[in-house]
Amino acid sequence: MGSNGEGKPDSGLSSLMLETEAFLTRLITLKPPAPSDPIVRKLNSNEIQSMQHQIMPDDHPQDLPSVIQQAMTVFDNRMRLTHPHCFSYIPACPSSLARLGDLLTSVYNVNAVSWDVSSGPSAVEKAMIAWLGAQLGMPESVGGCFVSGGSMANMAAIIAARDEMLNPRERGNAVIYMSDQTHISISKALHMTGFLDYQIHKIPTDDNFRIDVSMLRHAIDTDRKSGLLPFLLVANCGTTNTGSIDPLGSLADVAQDEKLWLHVDGAYGASIALSDKHRYLIDGIGRADSVSWDGHKWLFQTYGCGIVLTRHPGSLLRSFAIDAEYISGVLAPQGTTNFYNLGPELSRPARAMSLWLTLRTLGRHRMGEMIDQGFILARTADYNIRRYKNWVVMAPTVSSTVVFRYTVREFDEEELDALNKAISQRLLAENIAAILTTKIRGRTTLRMCMMNPLVMPETIDHVISQLDKVAQSELHNTYPKVAKMTPYCQECPRVDILQDVQ
Numbered sequence: 001m002g003s004n005g006e007g008k009p010d011s012g013l014s015s016l017m018l019e020t021e022a023f024l025t026r027l028i029t030l031k032p033p034a035p036s037d038p039i040v041r042k043l044n045s046n047e048i049q050s051m052q053h054q055i056m057p058d059d060h061p062q063d064l065p066s067v068i069q070q071a072m073t074v075f076d077n078r079m080r081l082t083h084p085h086c087f088s089y090i091p092a093c094p095s096s097l098a099r100l101g102d103l104l105t106s107v108y109n110v111n112a113v114s115w116d117v118s119s120g121p122s123a124v125e126k127a128m129i130a131w132l133g134a135q136l137g138m139p140e141s142v143g144g145c146f147v148s149g150g151s152m153a154n155m156a157a158i159i160a161a162r163d164e165m166l167n168p169r170e171r172g173n174a175v176i177y178m179s180d181q182t183h184i185s186i187s188k189a190l191h192m193t194g195f196l197d198y199q200i201h202k203i204p205t206d207d208n209f210r211i212d213v214s215m216l217r218h219a220i221d222t223d224r225k226s227g228l229l230p231f232l233l234v235a236n237c238g239t240t241n242t243g244s245i246d247p248l249g250s251l252a253d254v255a256q257d258e259k260l261w262l263h264v265d266g267a268y269g270a271s272i273a274l275s276d277k278h279r280y281l282i283d284g285i286g287r288a289d290s291v292s293w294d295g296h297k298w299l300f301q302t303y304g305c306g307i308v309l310t311r312h313p314g315s316l317l318r319s320f321a322i323d324a325e326y327i328s329g330v331l332a333p334q335g336t337t338n339f340y341n342l343g344p345e346l347s348r349p350a351r352a353m354s355l356w357l358t359l360r361t362l363g364r365h366r367m368g369e370m371i372d373q374g375f376i377l378a379r380t381a382d383y384n385i386r387r388y389k390n391w392v393v394m395a396p397t398v399s400s401t402v403v404f405r406y407t408v409r410e411f412d413e414e415e416l417d418a419l420n421k422a423i424s425q426r427l428l429a430e431n432i433a434a435i436l437t438t439k440i441r442g443r444t445t446l447r448m449c450m451m452n453p454l455v456m457p458e459t460i461d462h463v464i465s466q467l468d469k470v471a472q473s474e475l476h477n478t479y480p481k482v483a484k485m486t487p488y489c490q491e492c493p494r495v496d497i498l499q500d501v502q
C-alpha cells in the first residue's frame with residue numbers, strides 16, 4: 001500500500017483541524033435516529049423562501065463553522081430514512097462503513113473515467129463487477145460498470161439491448177415486454193432511448209403480482225403475426241410496489257425460445273443473491289443478458305451506487321465506446337477496457353470503492369444476514385397485520401415489502417381509499433411511522449418496506465399495534481356511525497412463507 005501523505009492541509013481548514021476531525025468522527029459514527037426523533041421534517045412554502053434567502057452565497061466570505069451550522073439546518077429538513085419507524089419508498093440505510101467509503105472516495109476524488117487516471121479504483125471496479133456477476137450466477141465473461149443508480153443502470157442496459165438486437169431502421173417496429181408492476185425508470189429509459197408508448201407492451205400479472213407467462217407468450221406470438229419485432233423482455237427481481245419477483249427461470253426460457261434480450265431489473269431484489277437462506281427466490285437471474293442492481297438499496301450504501309451487469313460486455317462497448325483526440329492515445333492495459341467506454345459517463349466518482357470497502361470488511365455472509373433481517377421484519381409485519389381486525393394483506397409477502405389495507409364492510413372502495421390515505425397521513429403527523437400509500441390494482445393501499453438491519457421484530461410489533469389504534473380512531477372520528485357497527489373482519493389465508501416467524 002502506498003503512503004496516504006497528501007501534503008499540508010488546506011490552510012483555510014488548518015485552524016479548524018481539531019474541530020473538523022471531531023466533527024468528521026461524529027458524522028461517520030452518527031447514531032441512528034431514536035424513535036422519538038422526527039421521522040420527517042419539511043419546510044412549508046414560506047420557510048422555503050426564507051431559507052433560500054438566508055443561504056444564498058453573496059460577495060463576502062462567511063466563517064466555516066457558521067456555514068456548517070447552516071448546512072446542518074438544511075439537512076434537518078428531510079425524511080430520516082434510517083429512522084426505525086421509517087418504512088417508506090425503498091429506504092436507504094447505509095452502514096457506517098459505506099459512509100466511510102463514501103468519504104474516502106470524496107477526499108481522494110479520483111476520476112474513475114479511465115485506467116490512466118484511476119488504475120487502482122478501476123481494478124477494484126472490475127473485480128467488483130466480476131464478484132457481483134458471480135453472485136448472480138452470470139458467466140465469467142460478465143462485464144459492466146458502476147453508475148449513479150437503478151435508473152441509469154436500466155437505461156444503459158436498454159441502450160445495449162437496442163443496439164445489439166435492432167437494426168436502426170427497425171426501431172419503429174420493435175416491441176418491449178414487461179409486467180404491469182414494472183418500475184417507472186424502465187418506461188423513462190425507453191422514452192429517453194427513442195421508443196414510443198405503443199411499443200411498450202405491458203403484460204398483466206397474476207395473483208402473486210408476477211408476470212403472466214402464458215399471456216406473455218401469447219402477446220409475443222400475436223405481435224409477430226402482425227409484423228412487429230419483439231426484441232426486449234424486462235423482468236422484475238423485486239417490484240417496488242409489492243416486492244414480487246417474476247419467474248426468472250421461465251422468463252429466461254421465453255427469452256431463449258423467442259430470441260429476446262432479457263433484462264432483469266434487480267435494483268431492489270438482486271441483493272437477495274447474497275443471502276444463503278433466500279437466494280433460491282431469484283433462481284434464474286444469472287441467465288439474464290443484463291441485470292441492474294442498486295447498492296444504495298439493499299446493499300446498505302449511500303446514494304449514487306448503481307450497477308449494470310451484462311453477459312455481453314461487447315454490447316456495452318458497441319453502444320458506449322468512443323474516442324476523442326485528447327484521450328485517444330490513452331490505452332487500458334492488455335485485456336481491460338476504460339470504463340468510459342462501458343457506460344454513459346466520462347468523469348465520475350470511484351463508485352465501487354465504498355461497496356467494496358463494506359463487503360471486504362463485513363464479508364458476504366454478514367451482508368447476507370443483514371439482508372435476511374429485512375425478510376424477518378416483513379414477515380413479522382405481515383403476521384401481525386393479519387392478527388388485527390379489518391386488515392387485509394393485499395399481496396403475498398415475499399421479500400421485505402408488505403402491502404395492506406384497512407377494510408370496513410360498510411364502505412365503498414373510494415371511501416376505503418380515503419380512509420387508508422388518512423391513516424397514513426396521521427401516522428406521519430403523529431410521528432408514529434412513515435407508512436406511505438401506493439396503488440394496488442387501482443386501490444389506495446398502505447405499504448411498508450423494511451430494509452433497516454438495526455430494526456428488531458419487537459419494533460414492528462409495536463408499530464403495527466399503533467397502526468391499528470390509529471385506524472380505529474380514524475374510523476371513530478370521521479365515521480362514528482360506522483364505527484359503532486360490528487367491524488368486519490375479512491379472513492385472510494396465511495401464506496406458507498410465514499411459518500418461519502411463528
Ligand SMILES: Cc1ncc(COP(=O)(O)O)c(C=O)c1O
Pocket residue numbers: 090148149150151152183185238239240265266267268294306
Ligand atoms: C425496482 C426498481 N428499479 C429501478 C429503480 C430506480 O432506481 P434509482 O432510484 O436508483 O434510479 C427503483 C427505485 O426505487 C426500483 O425500485
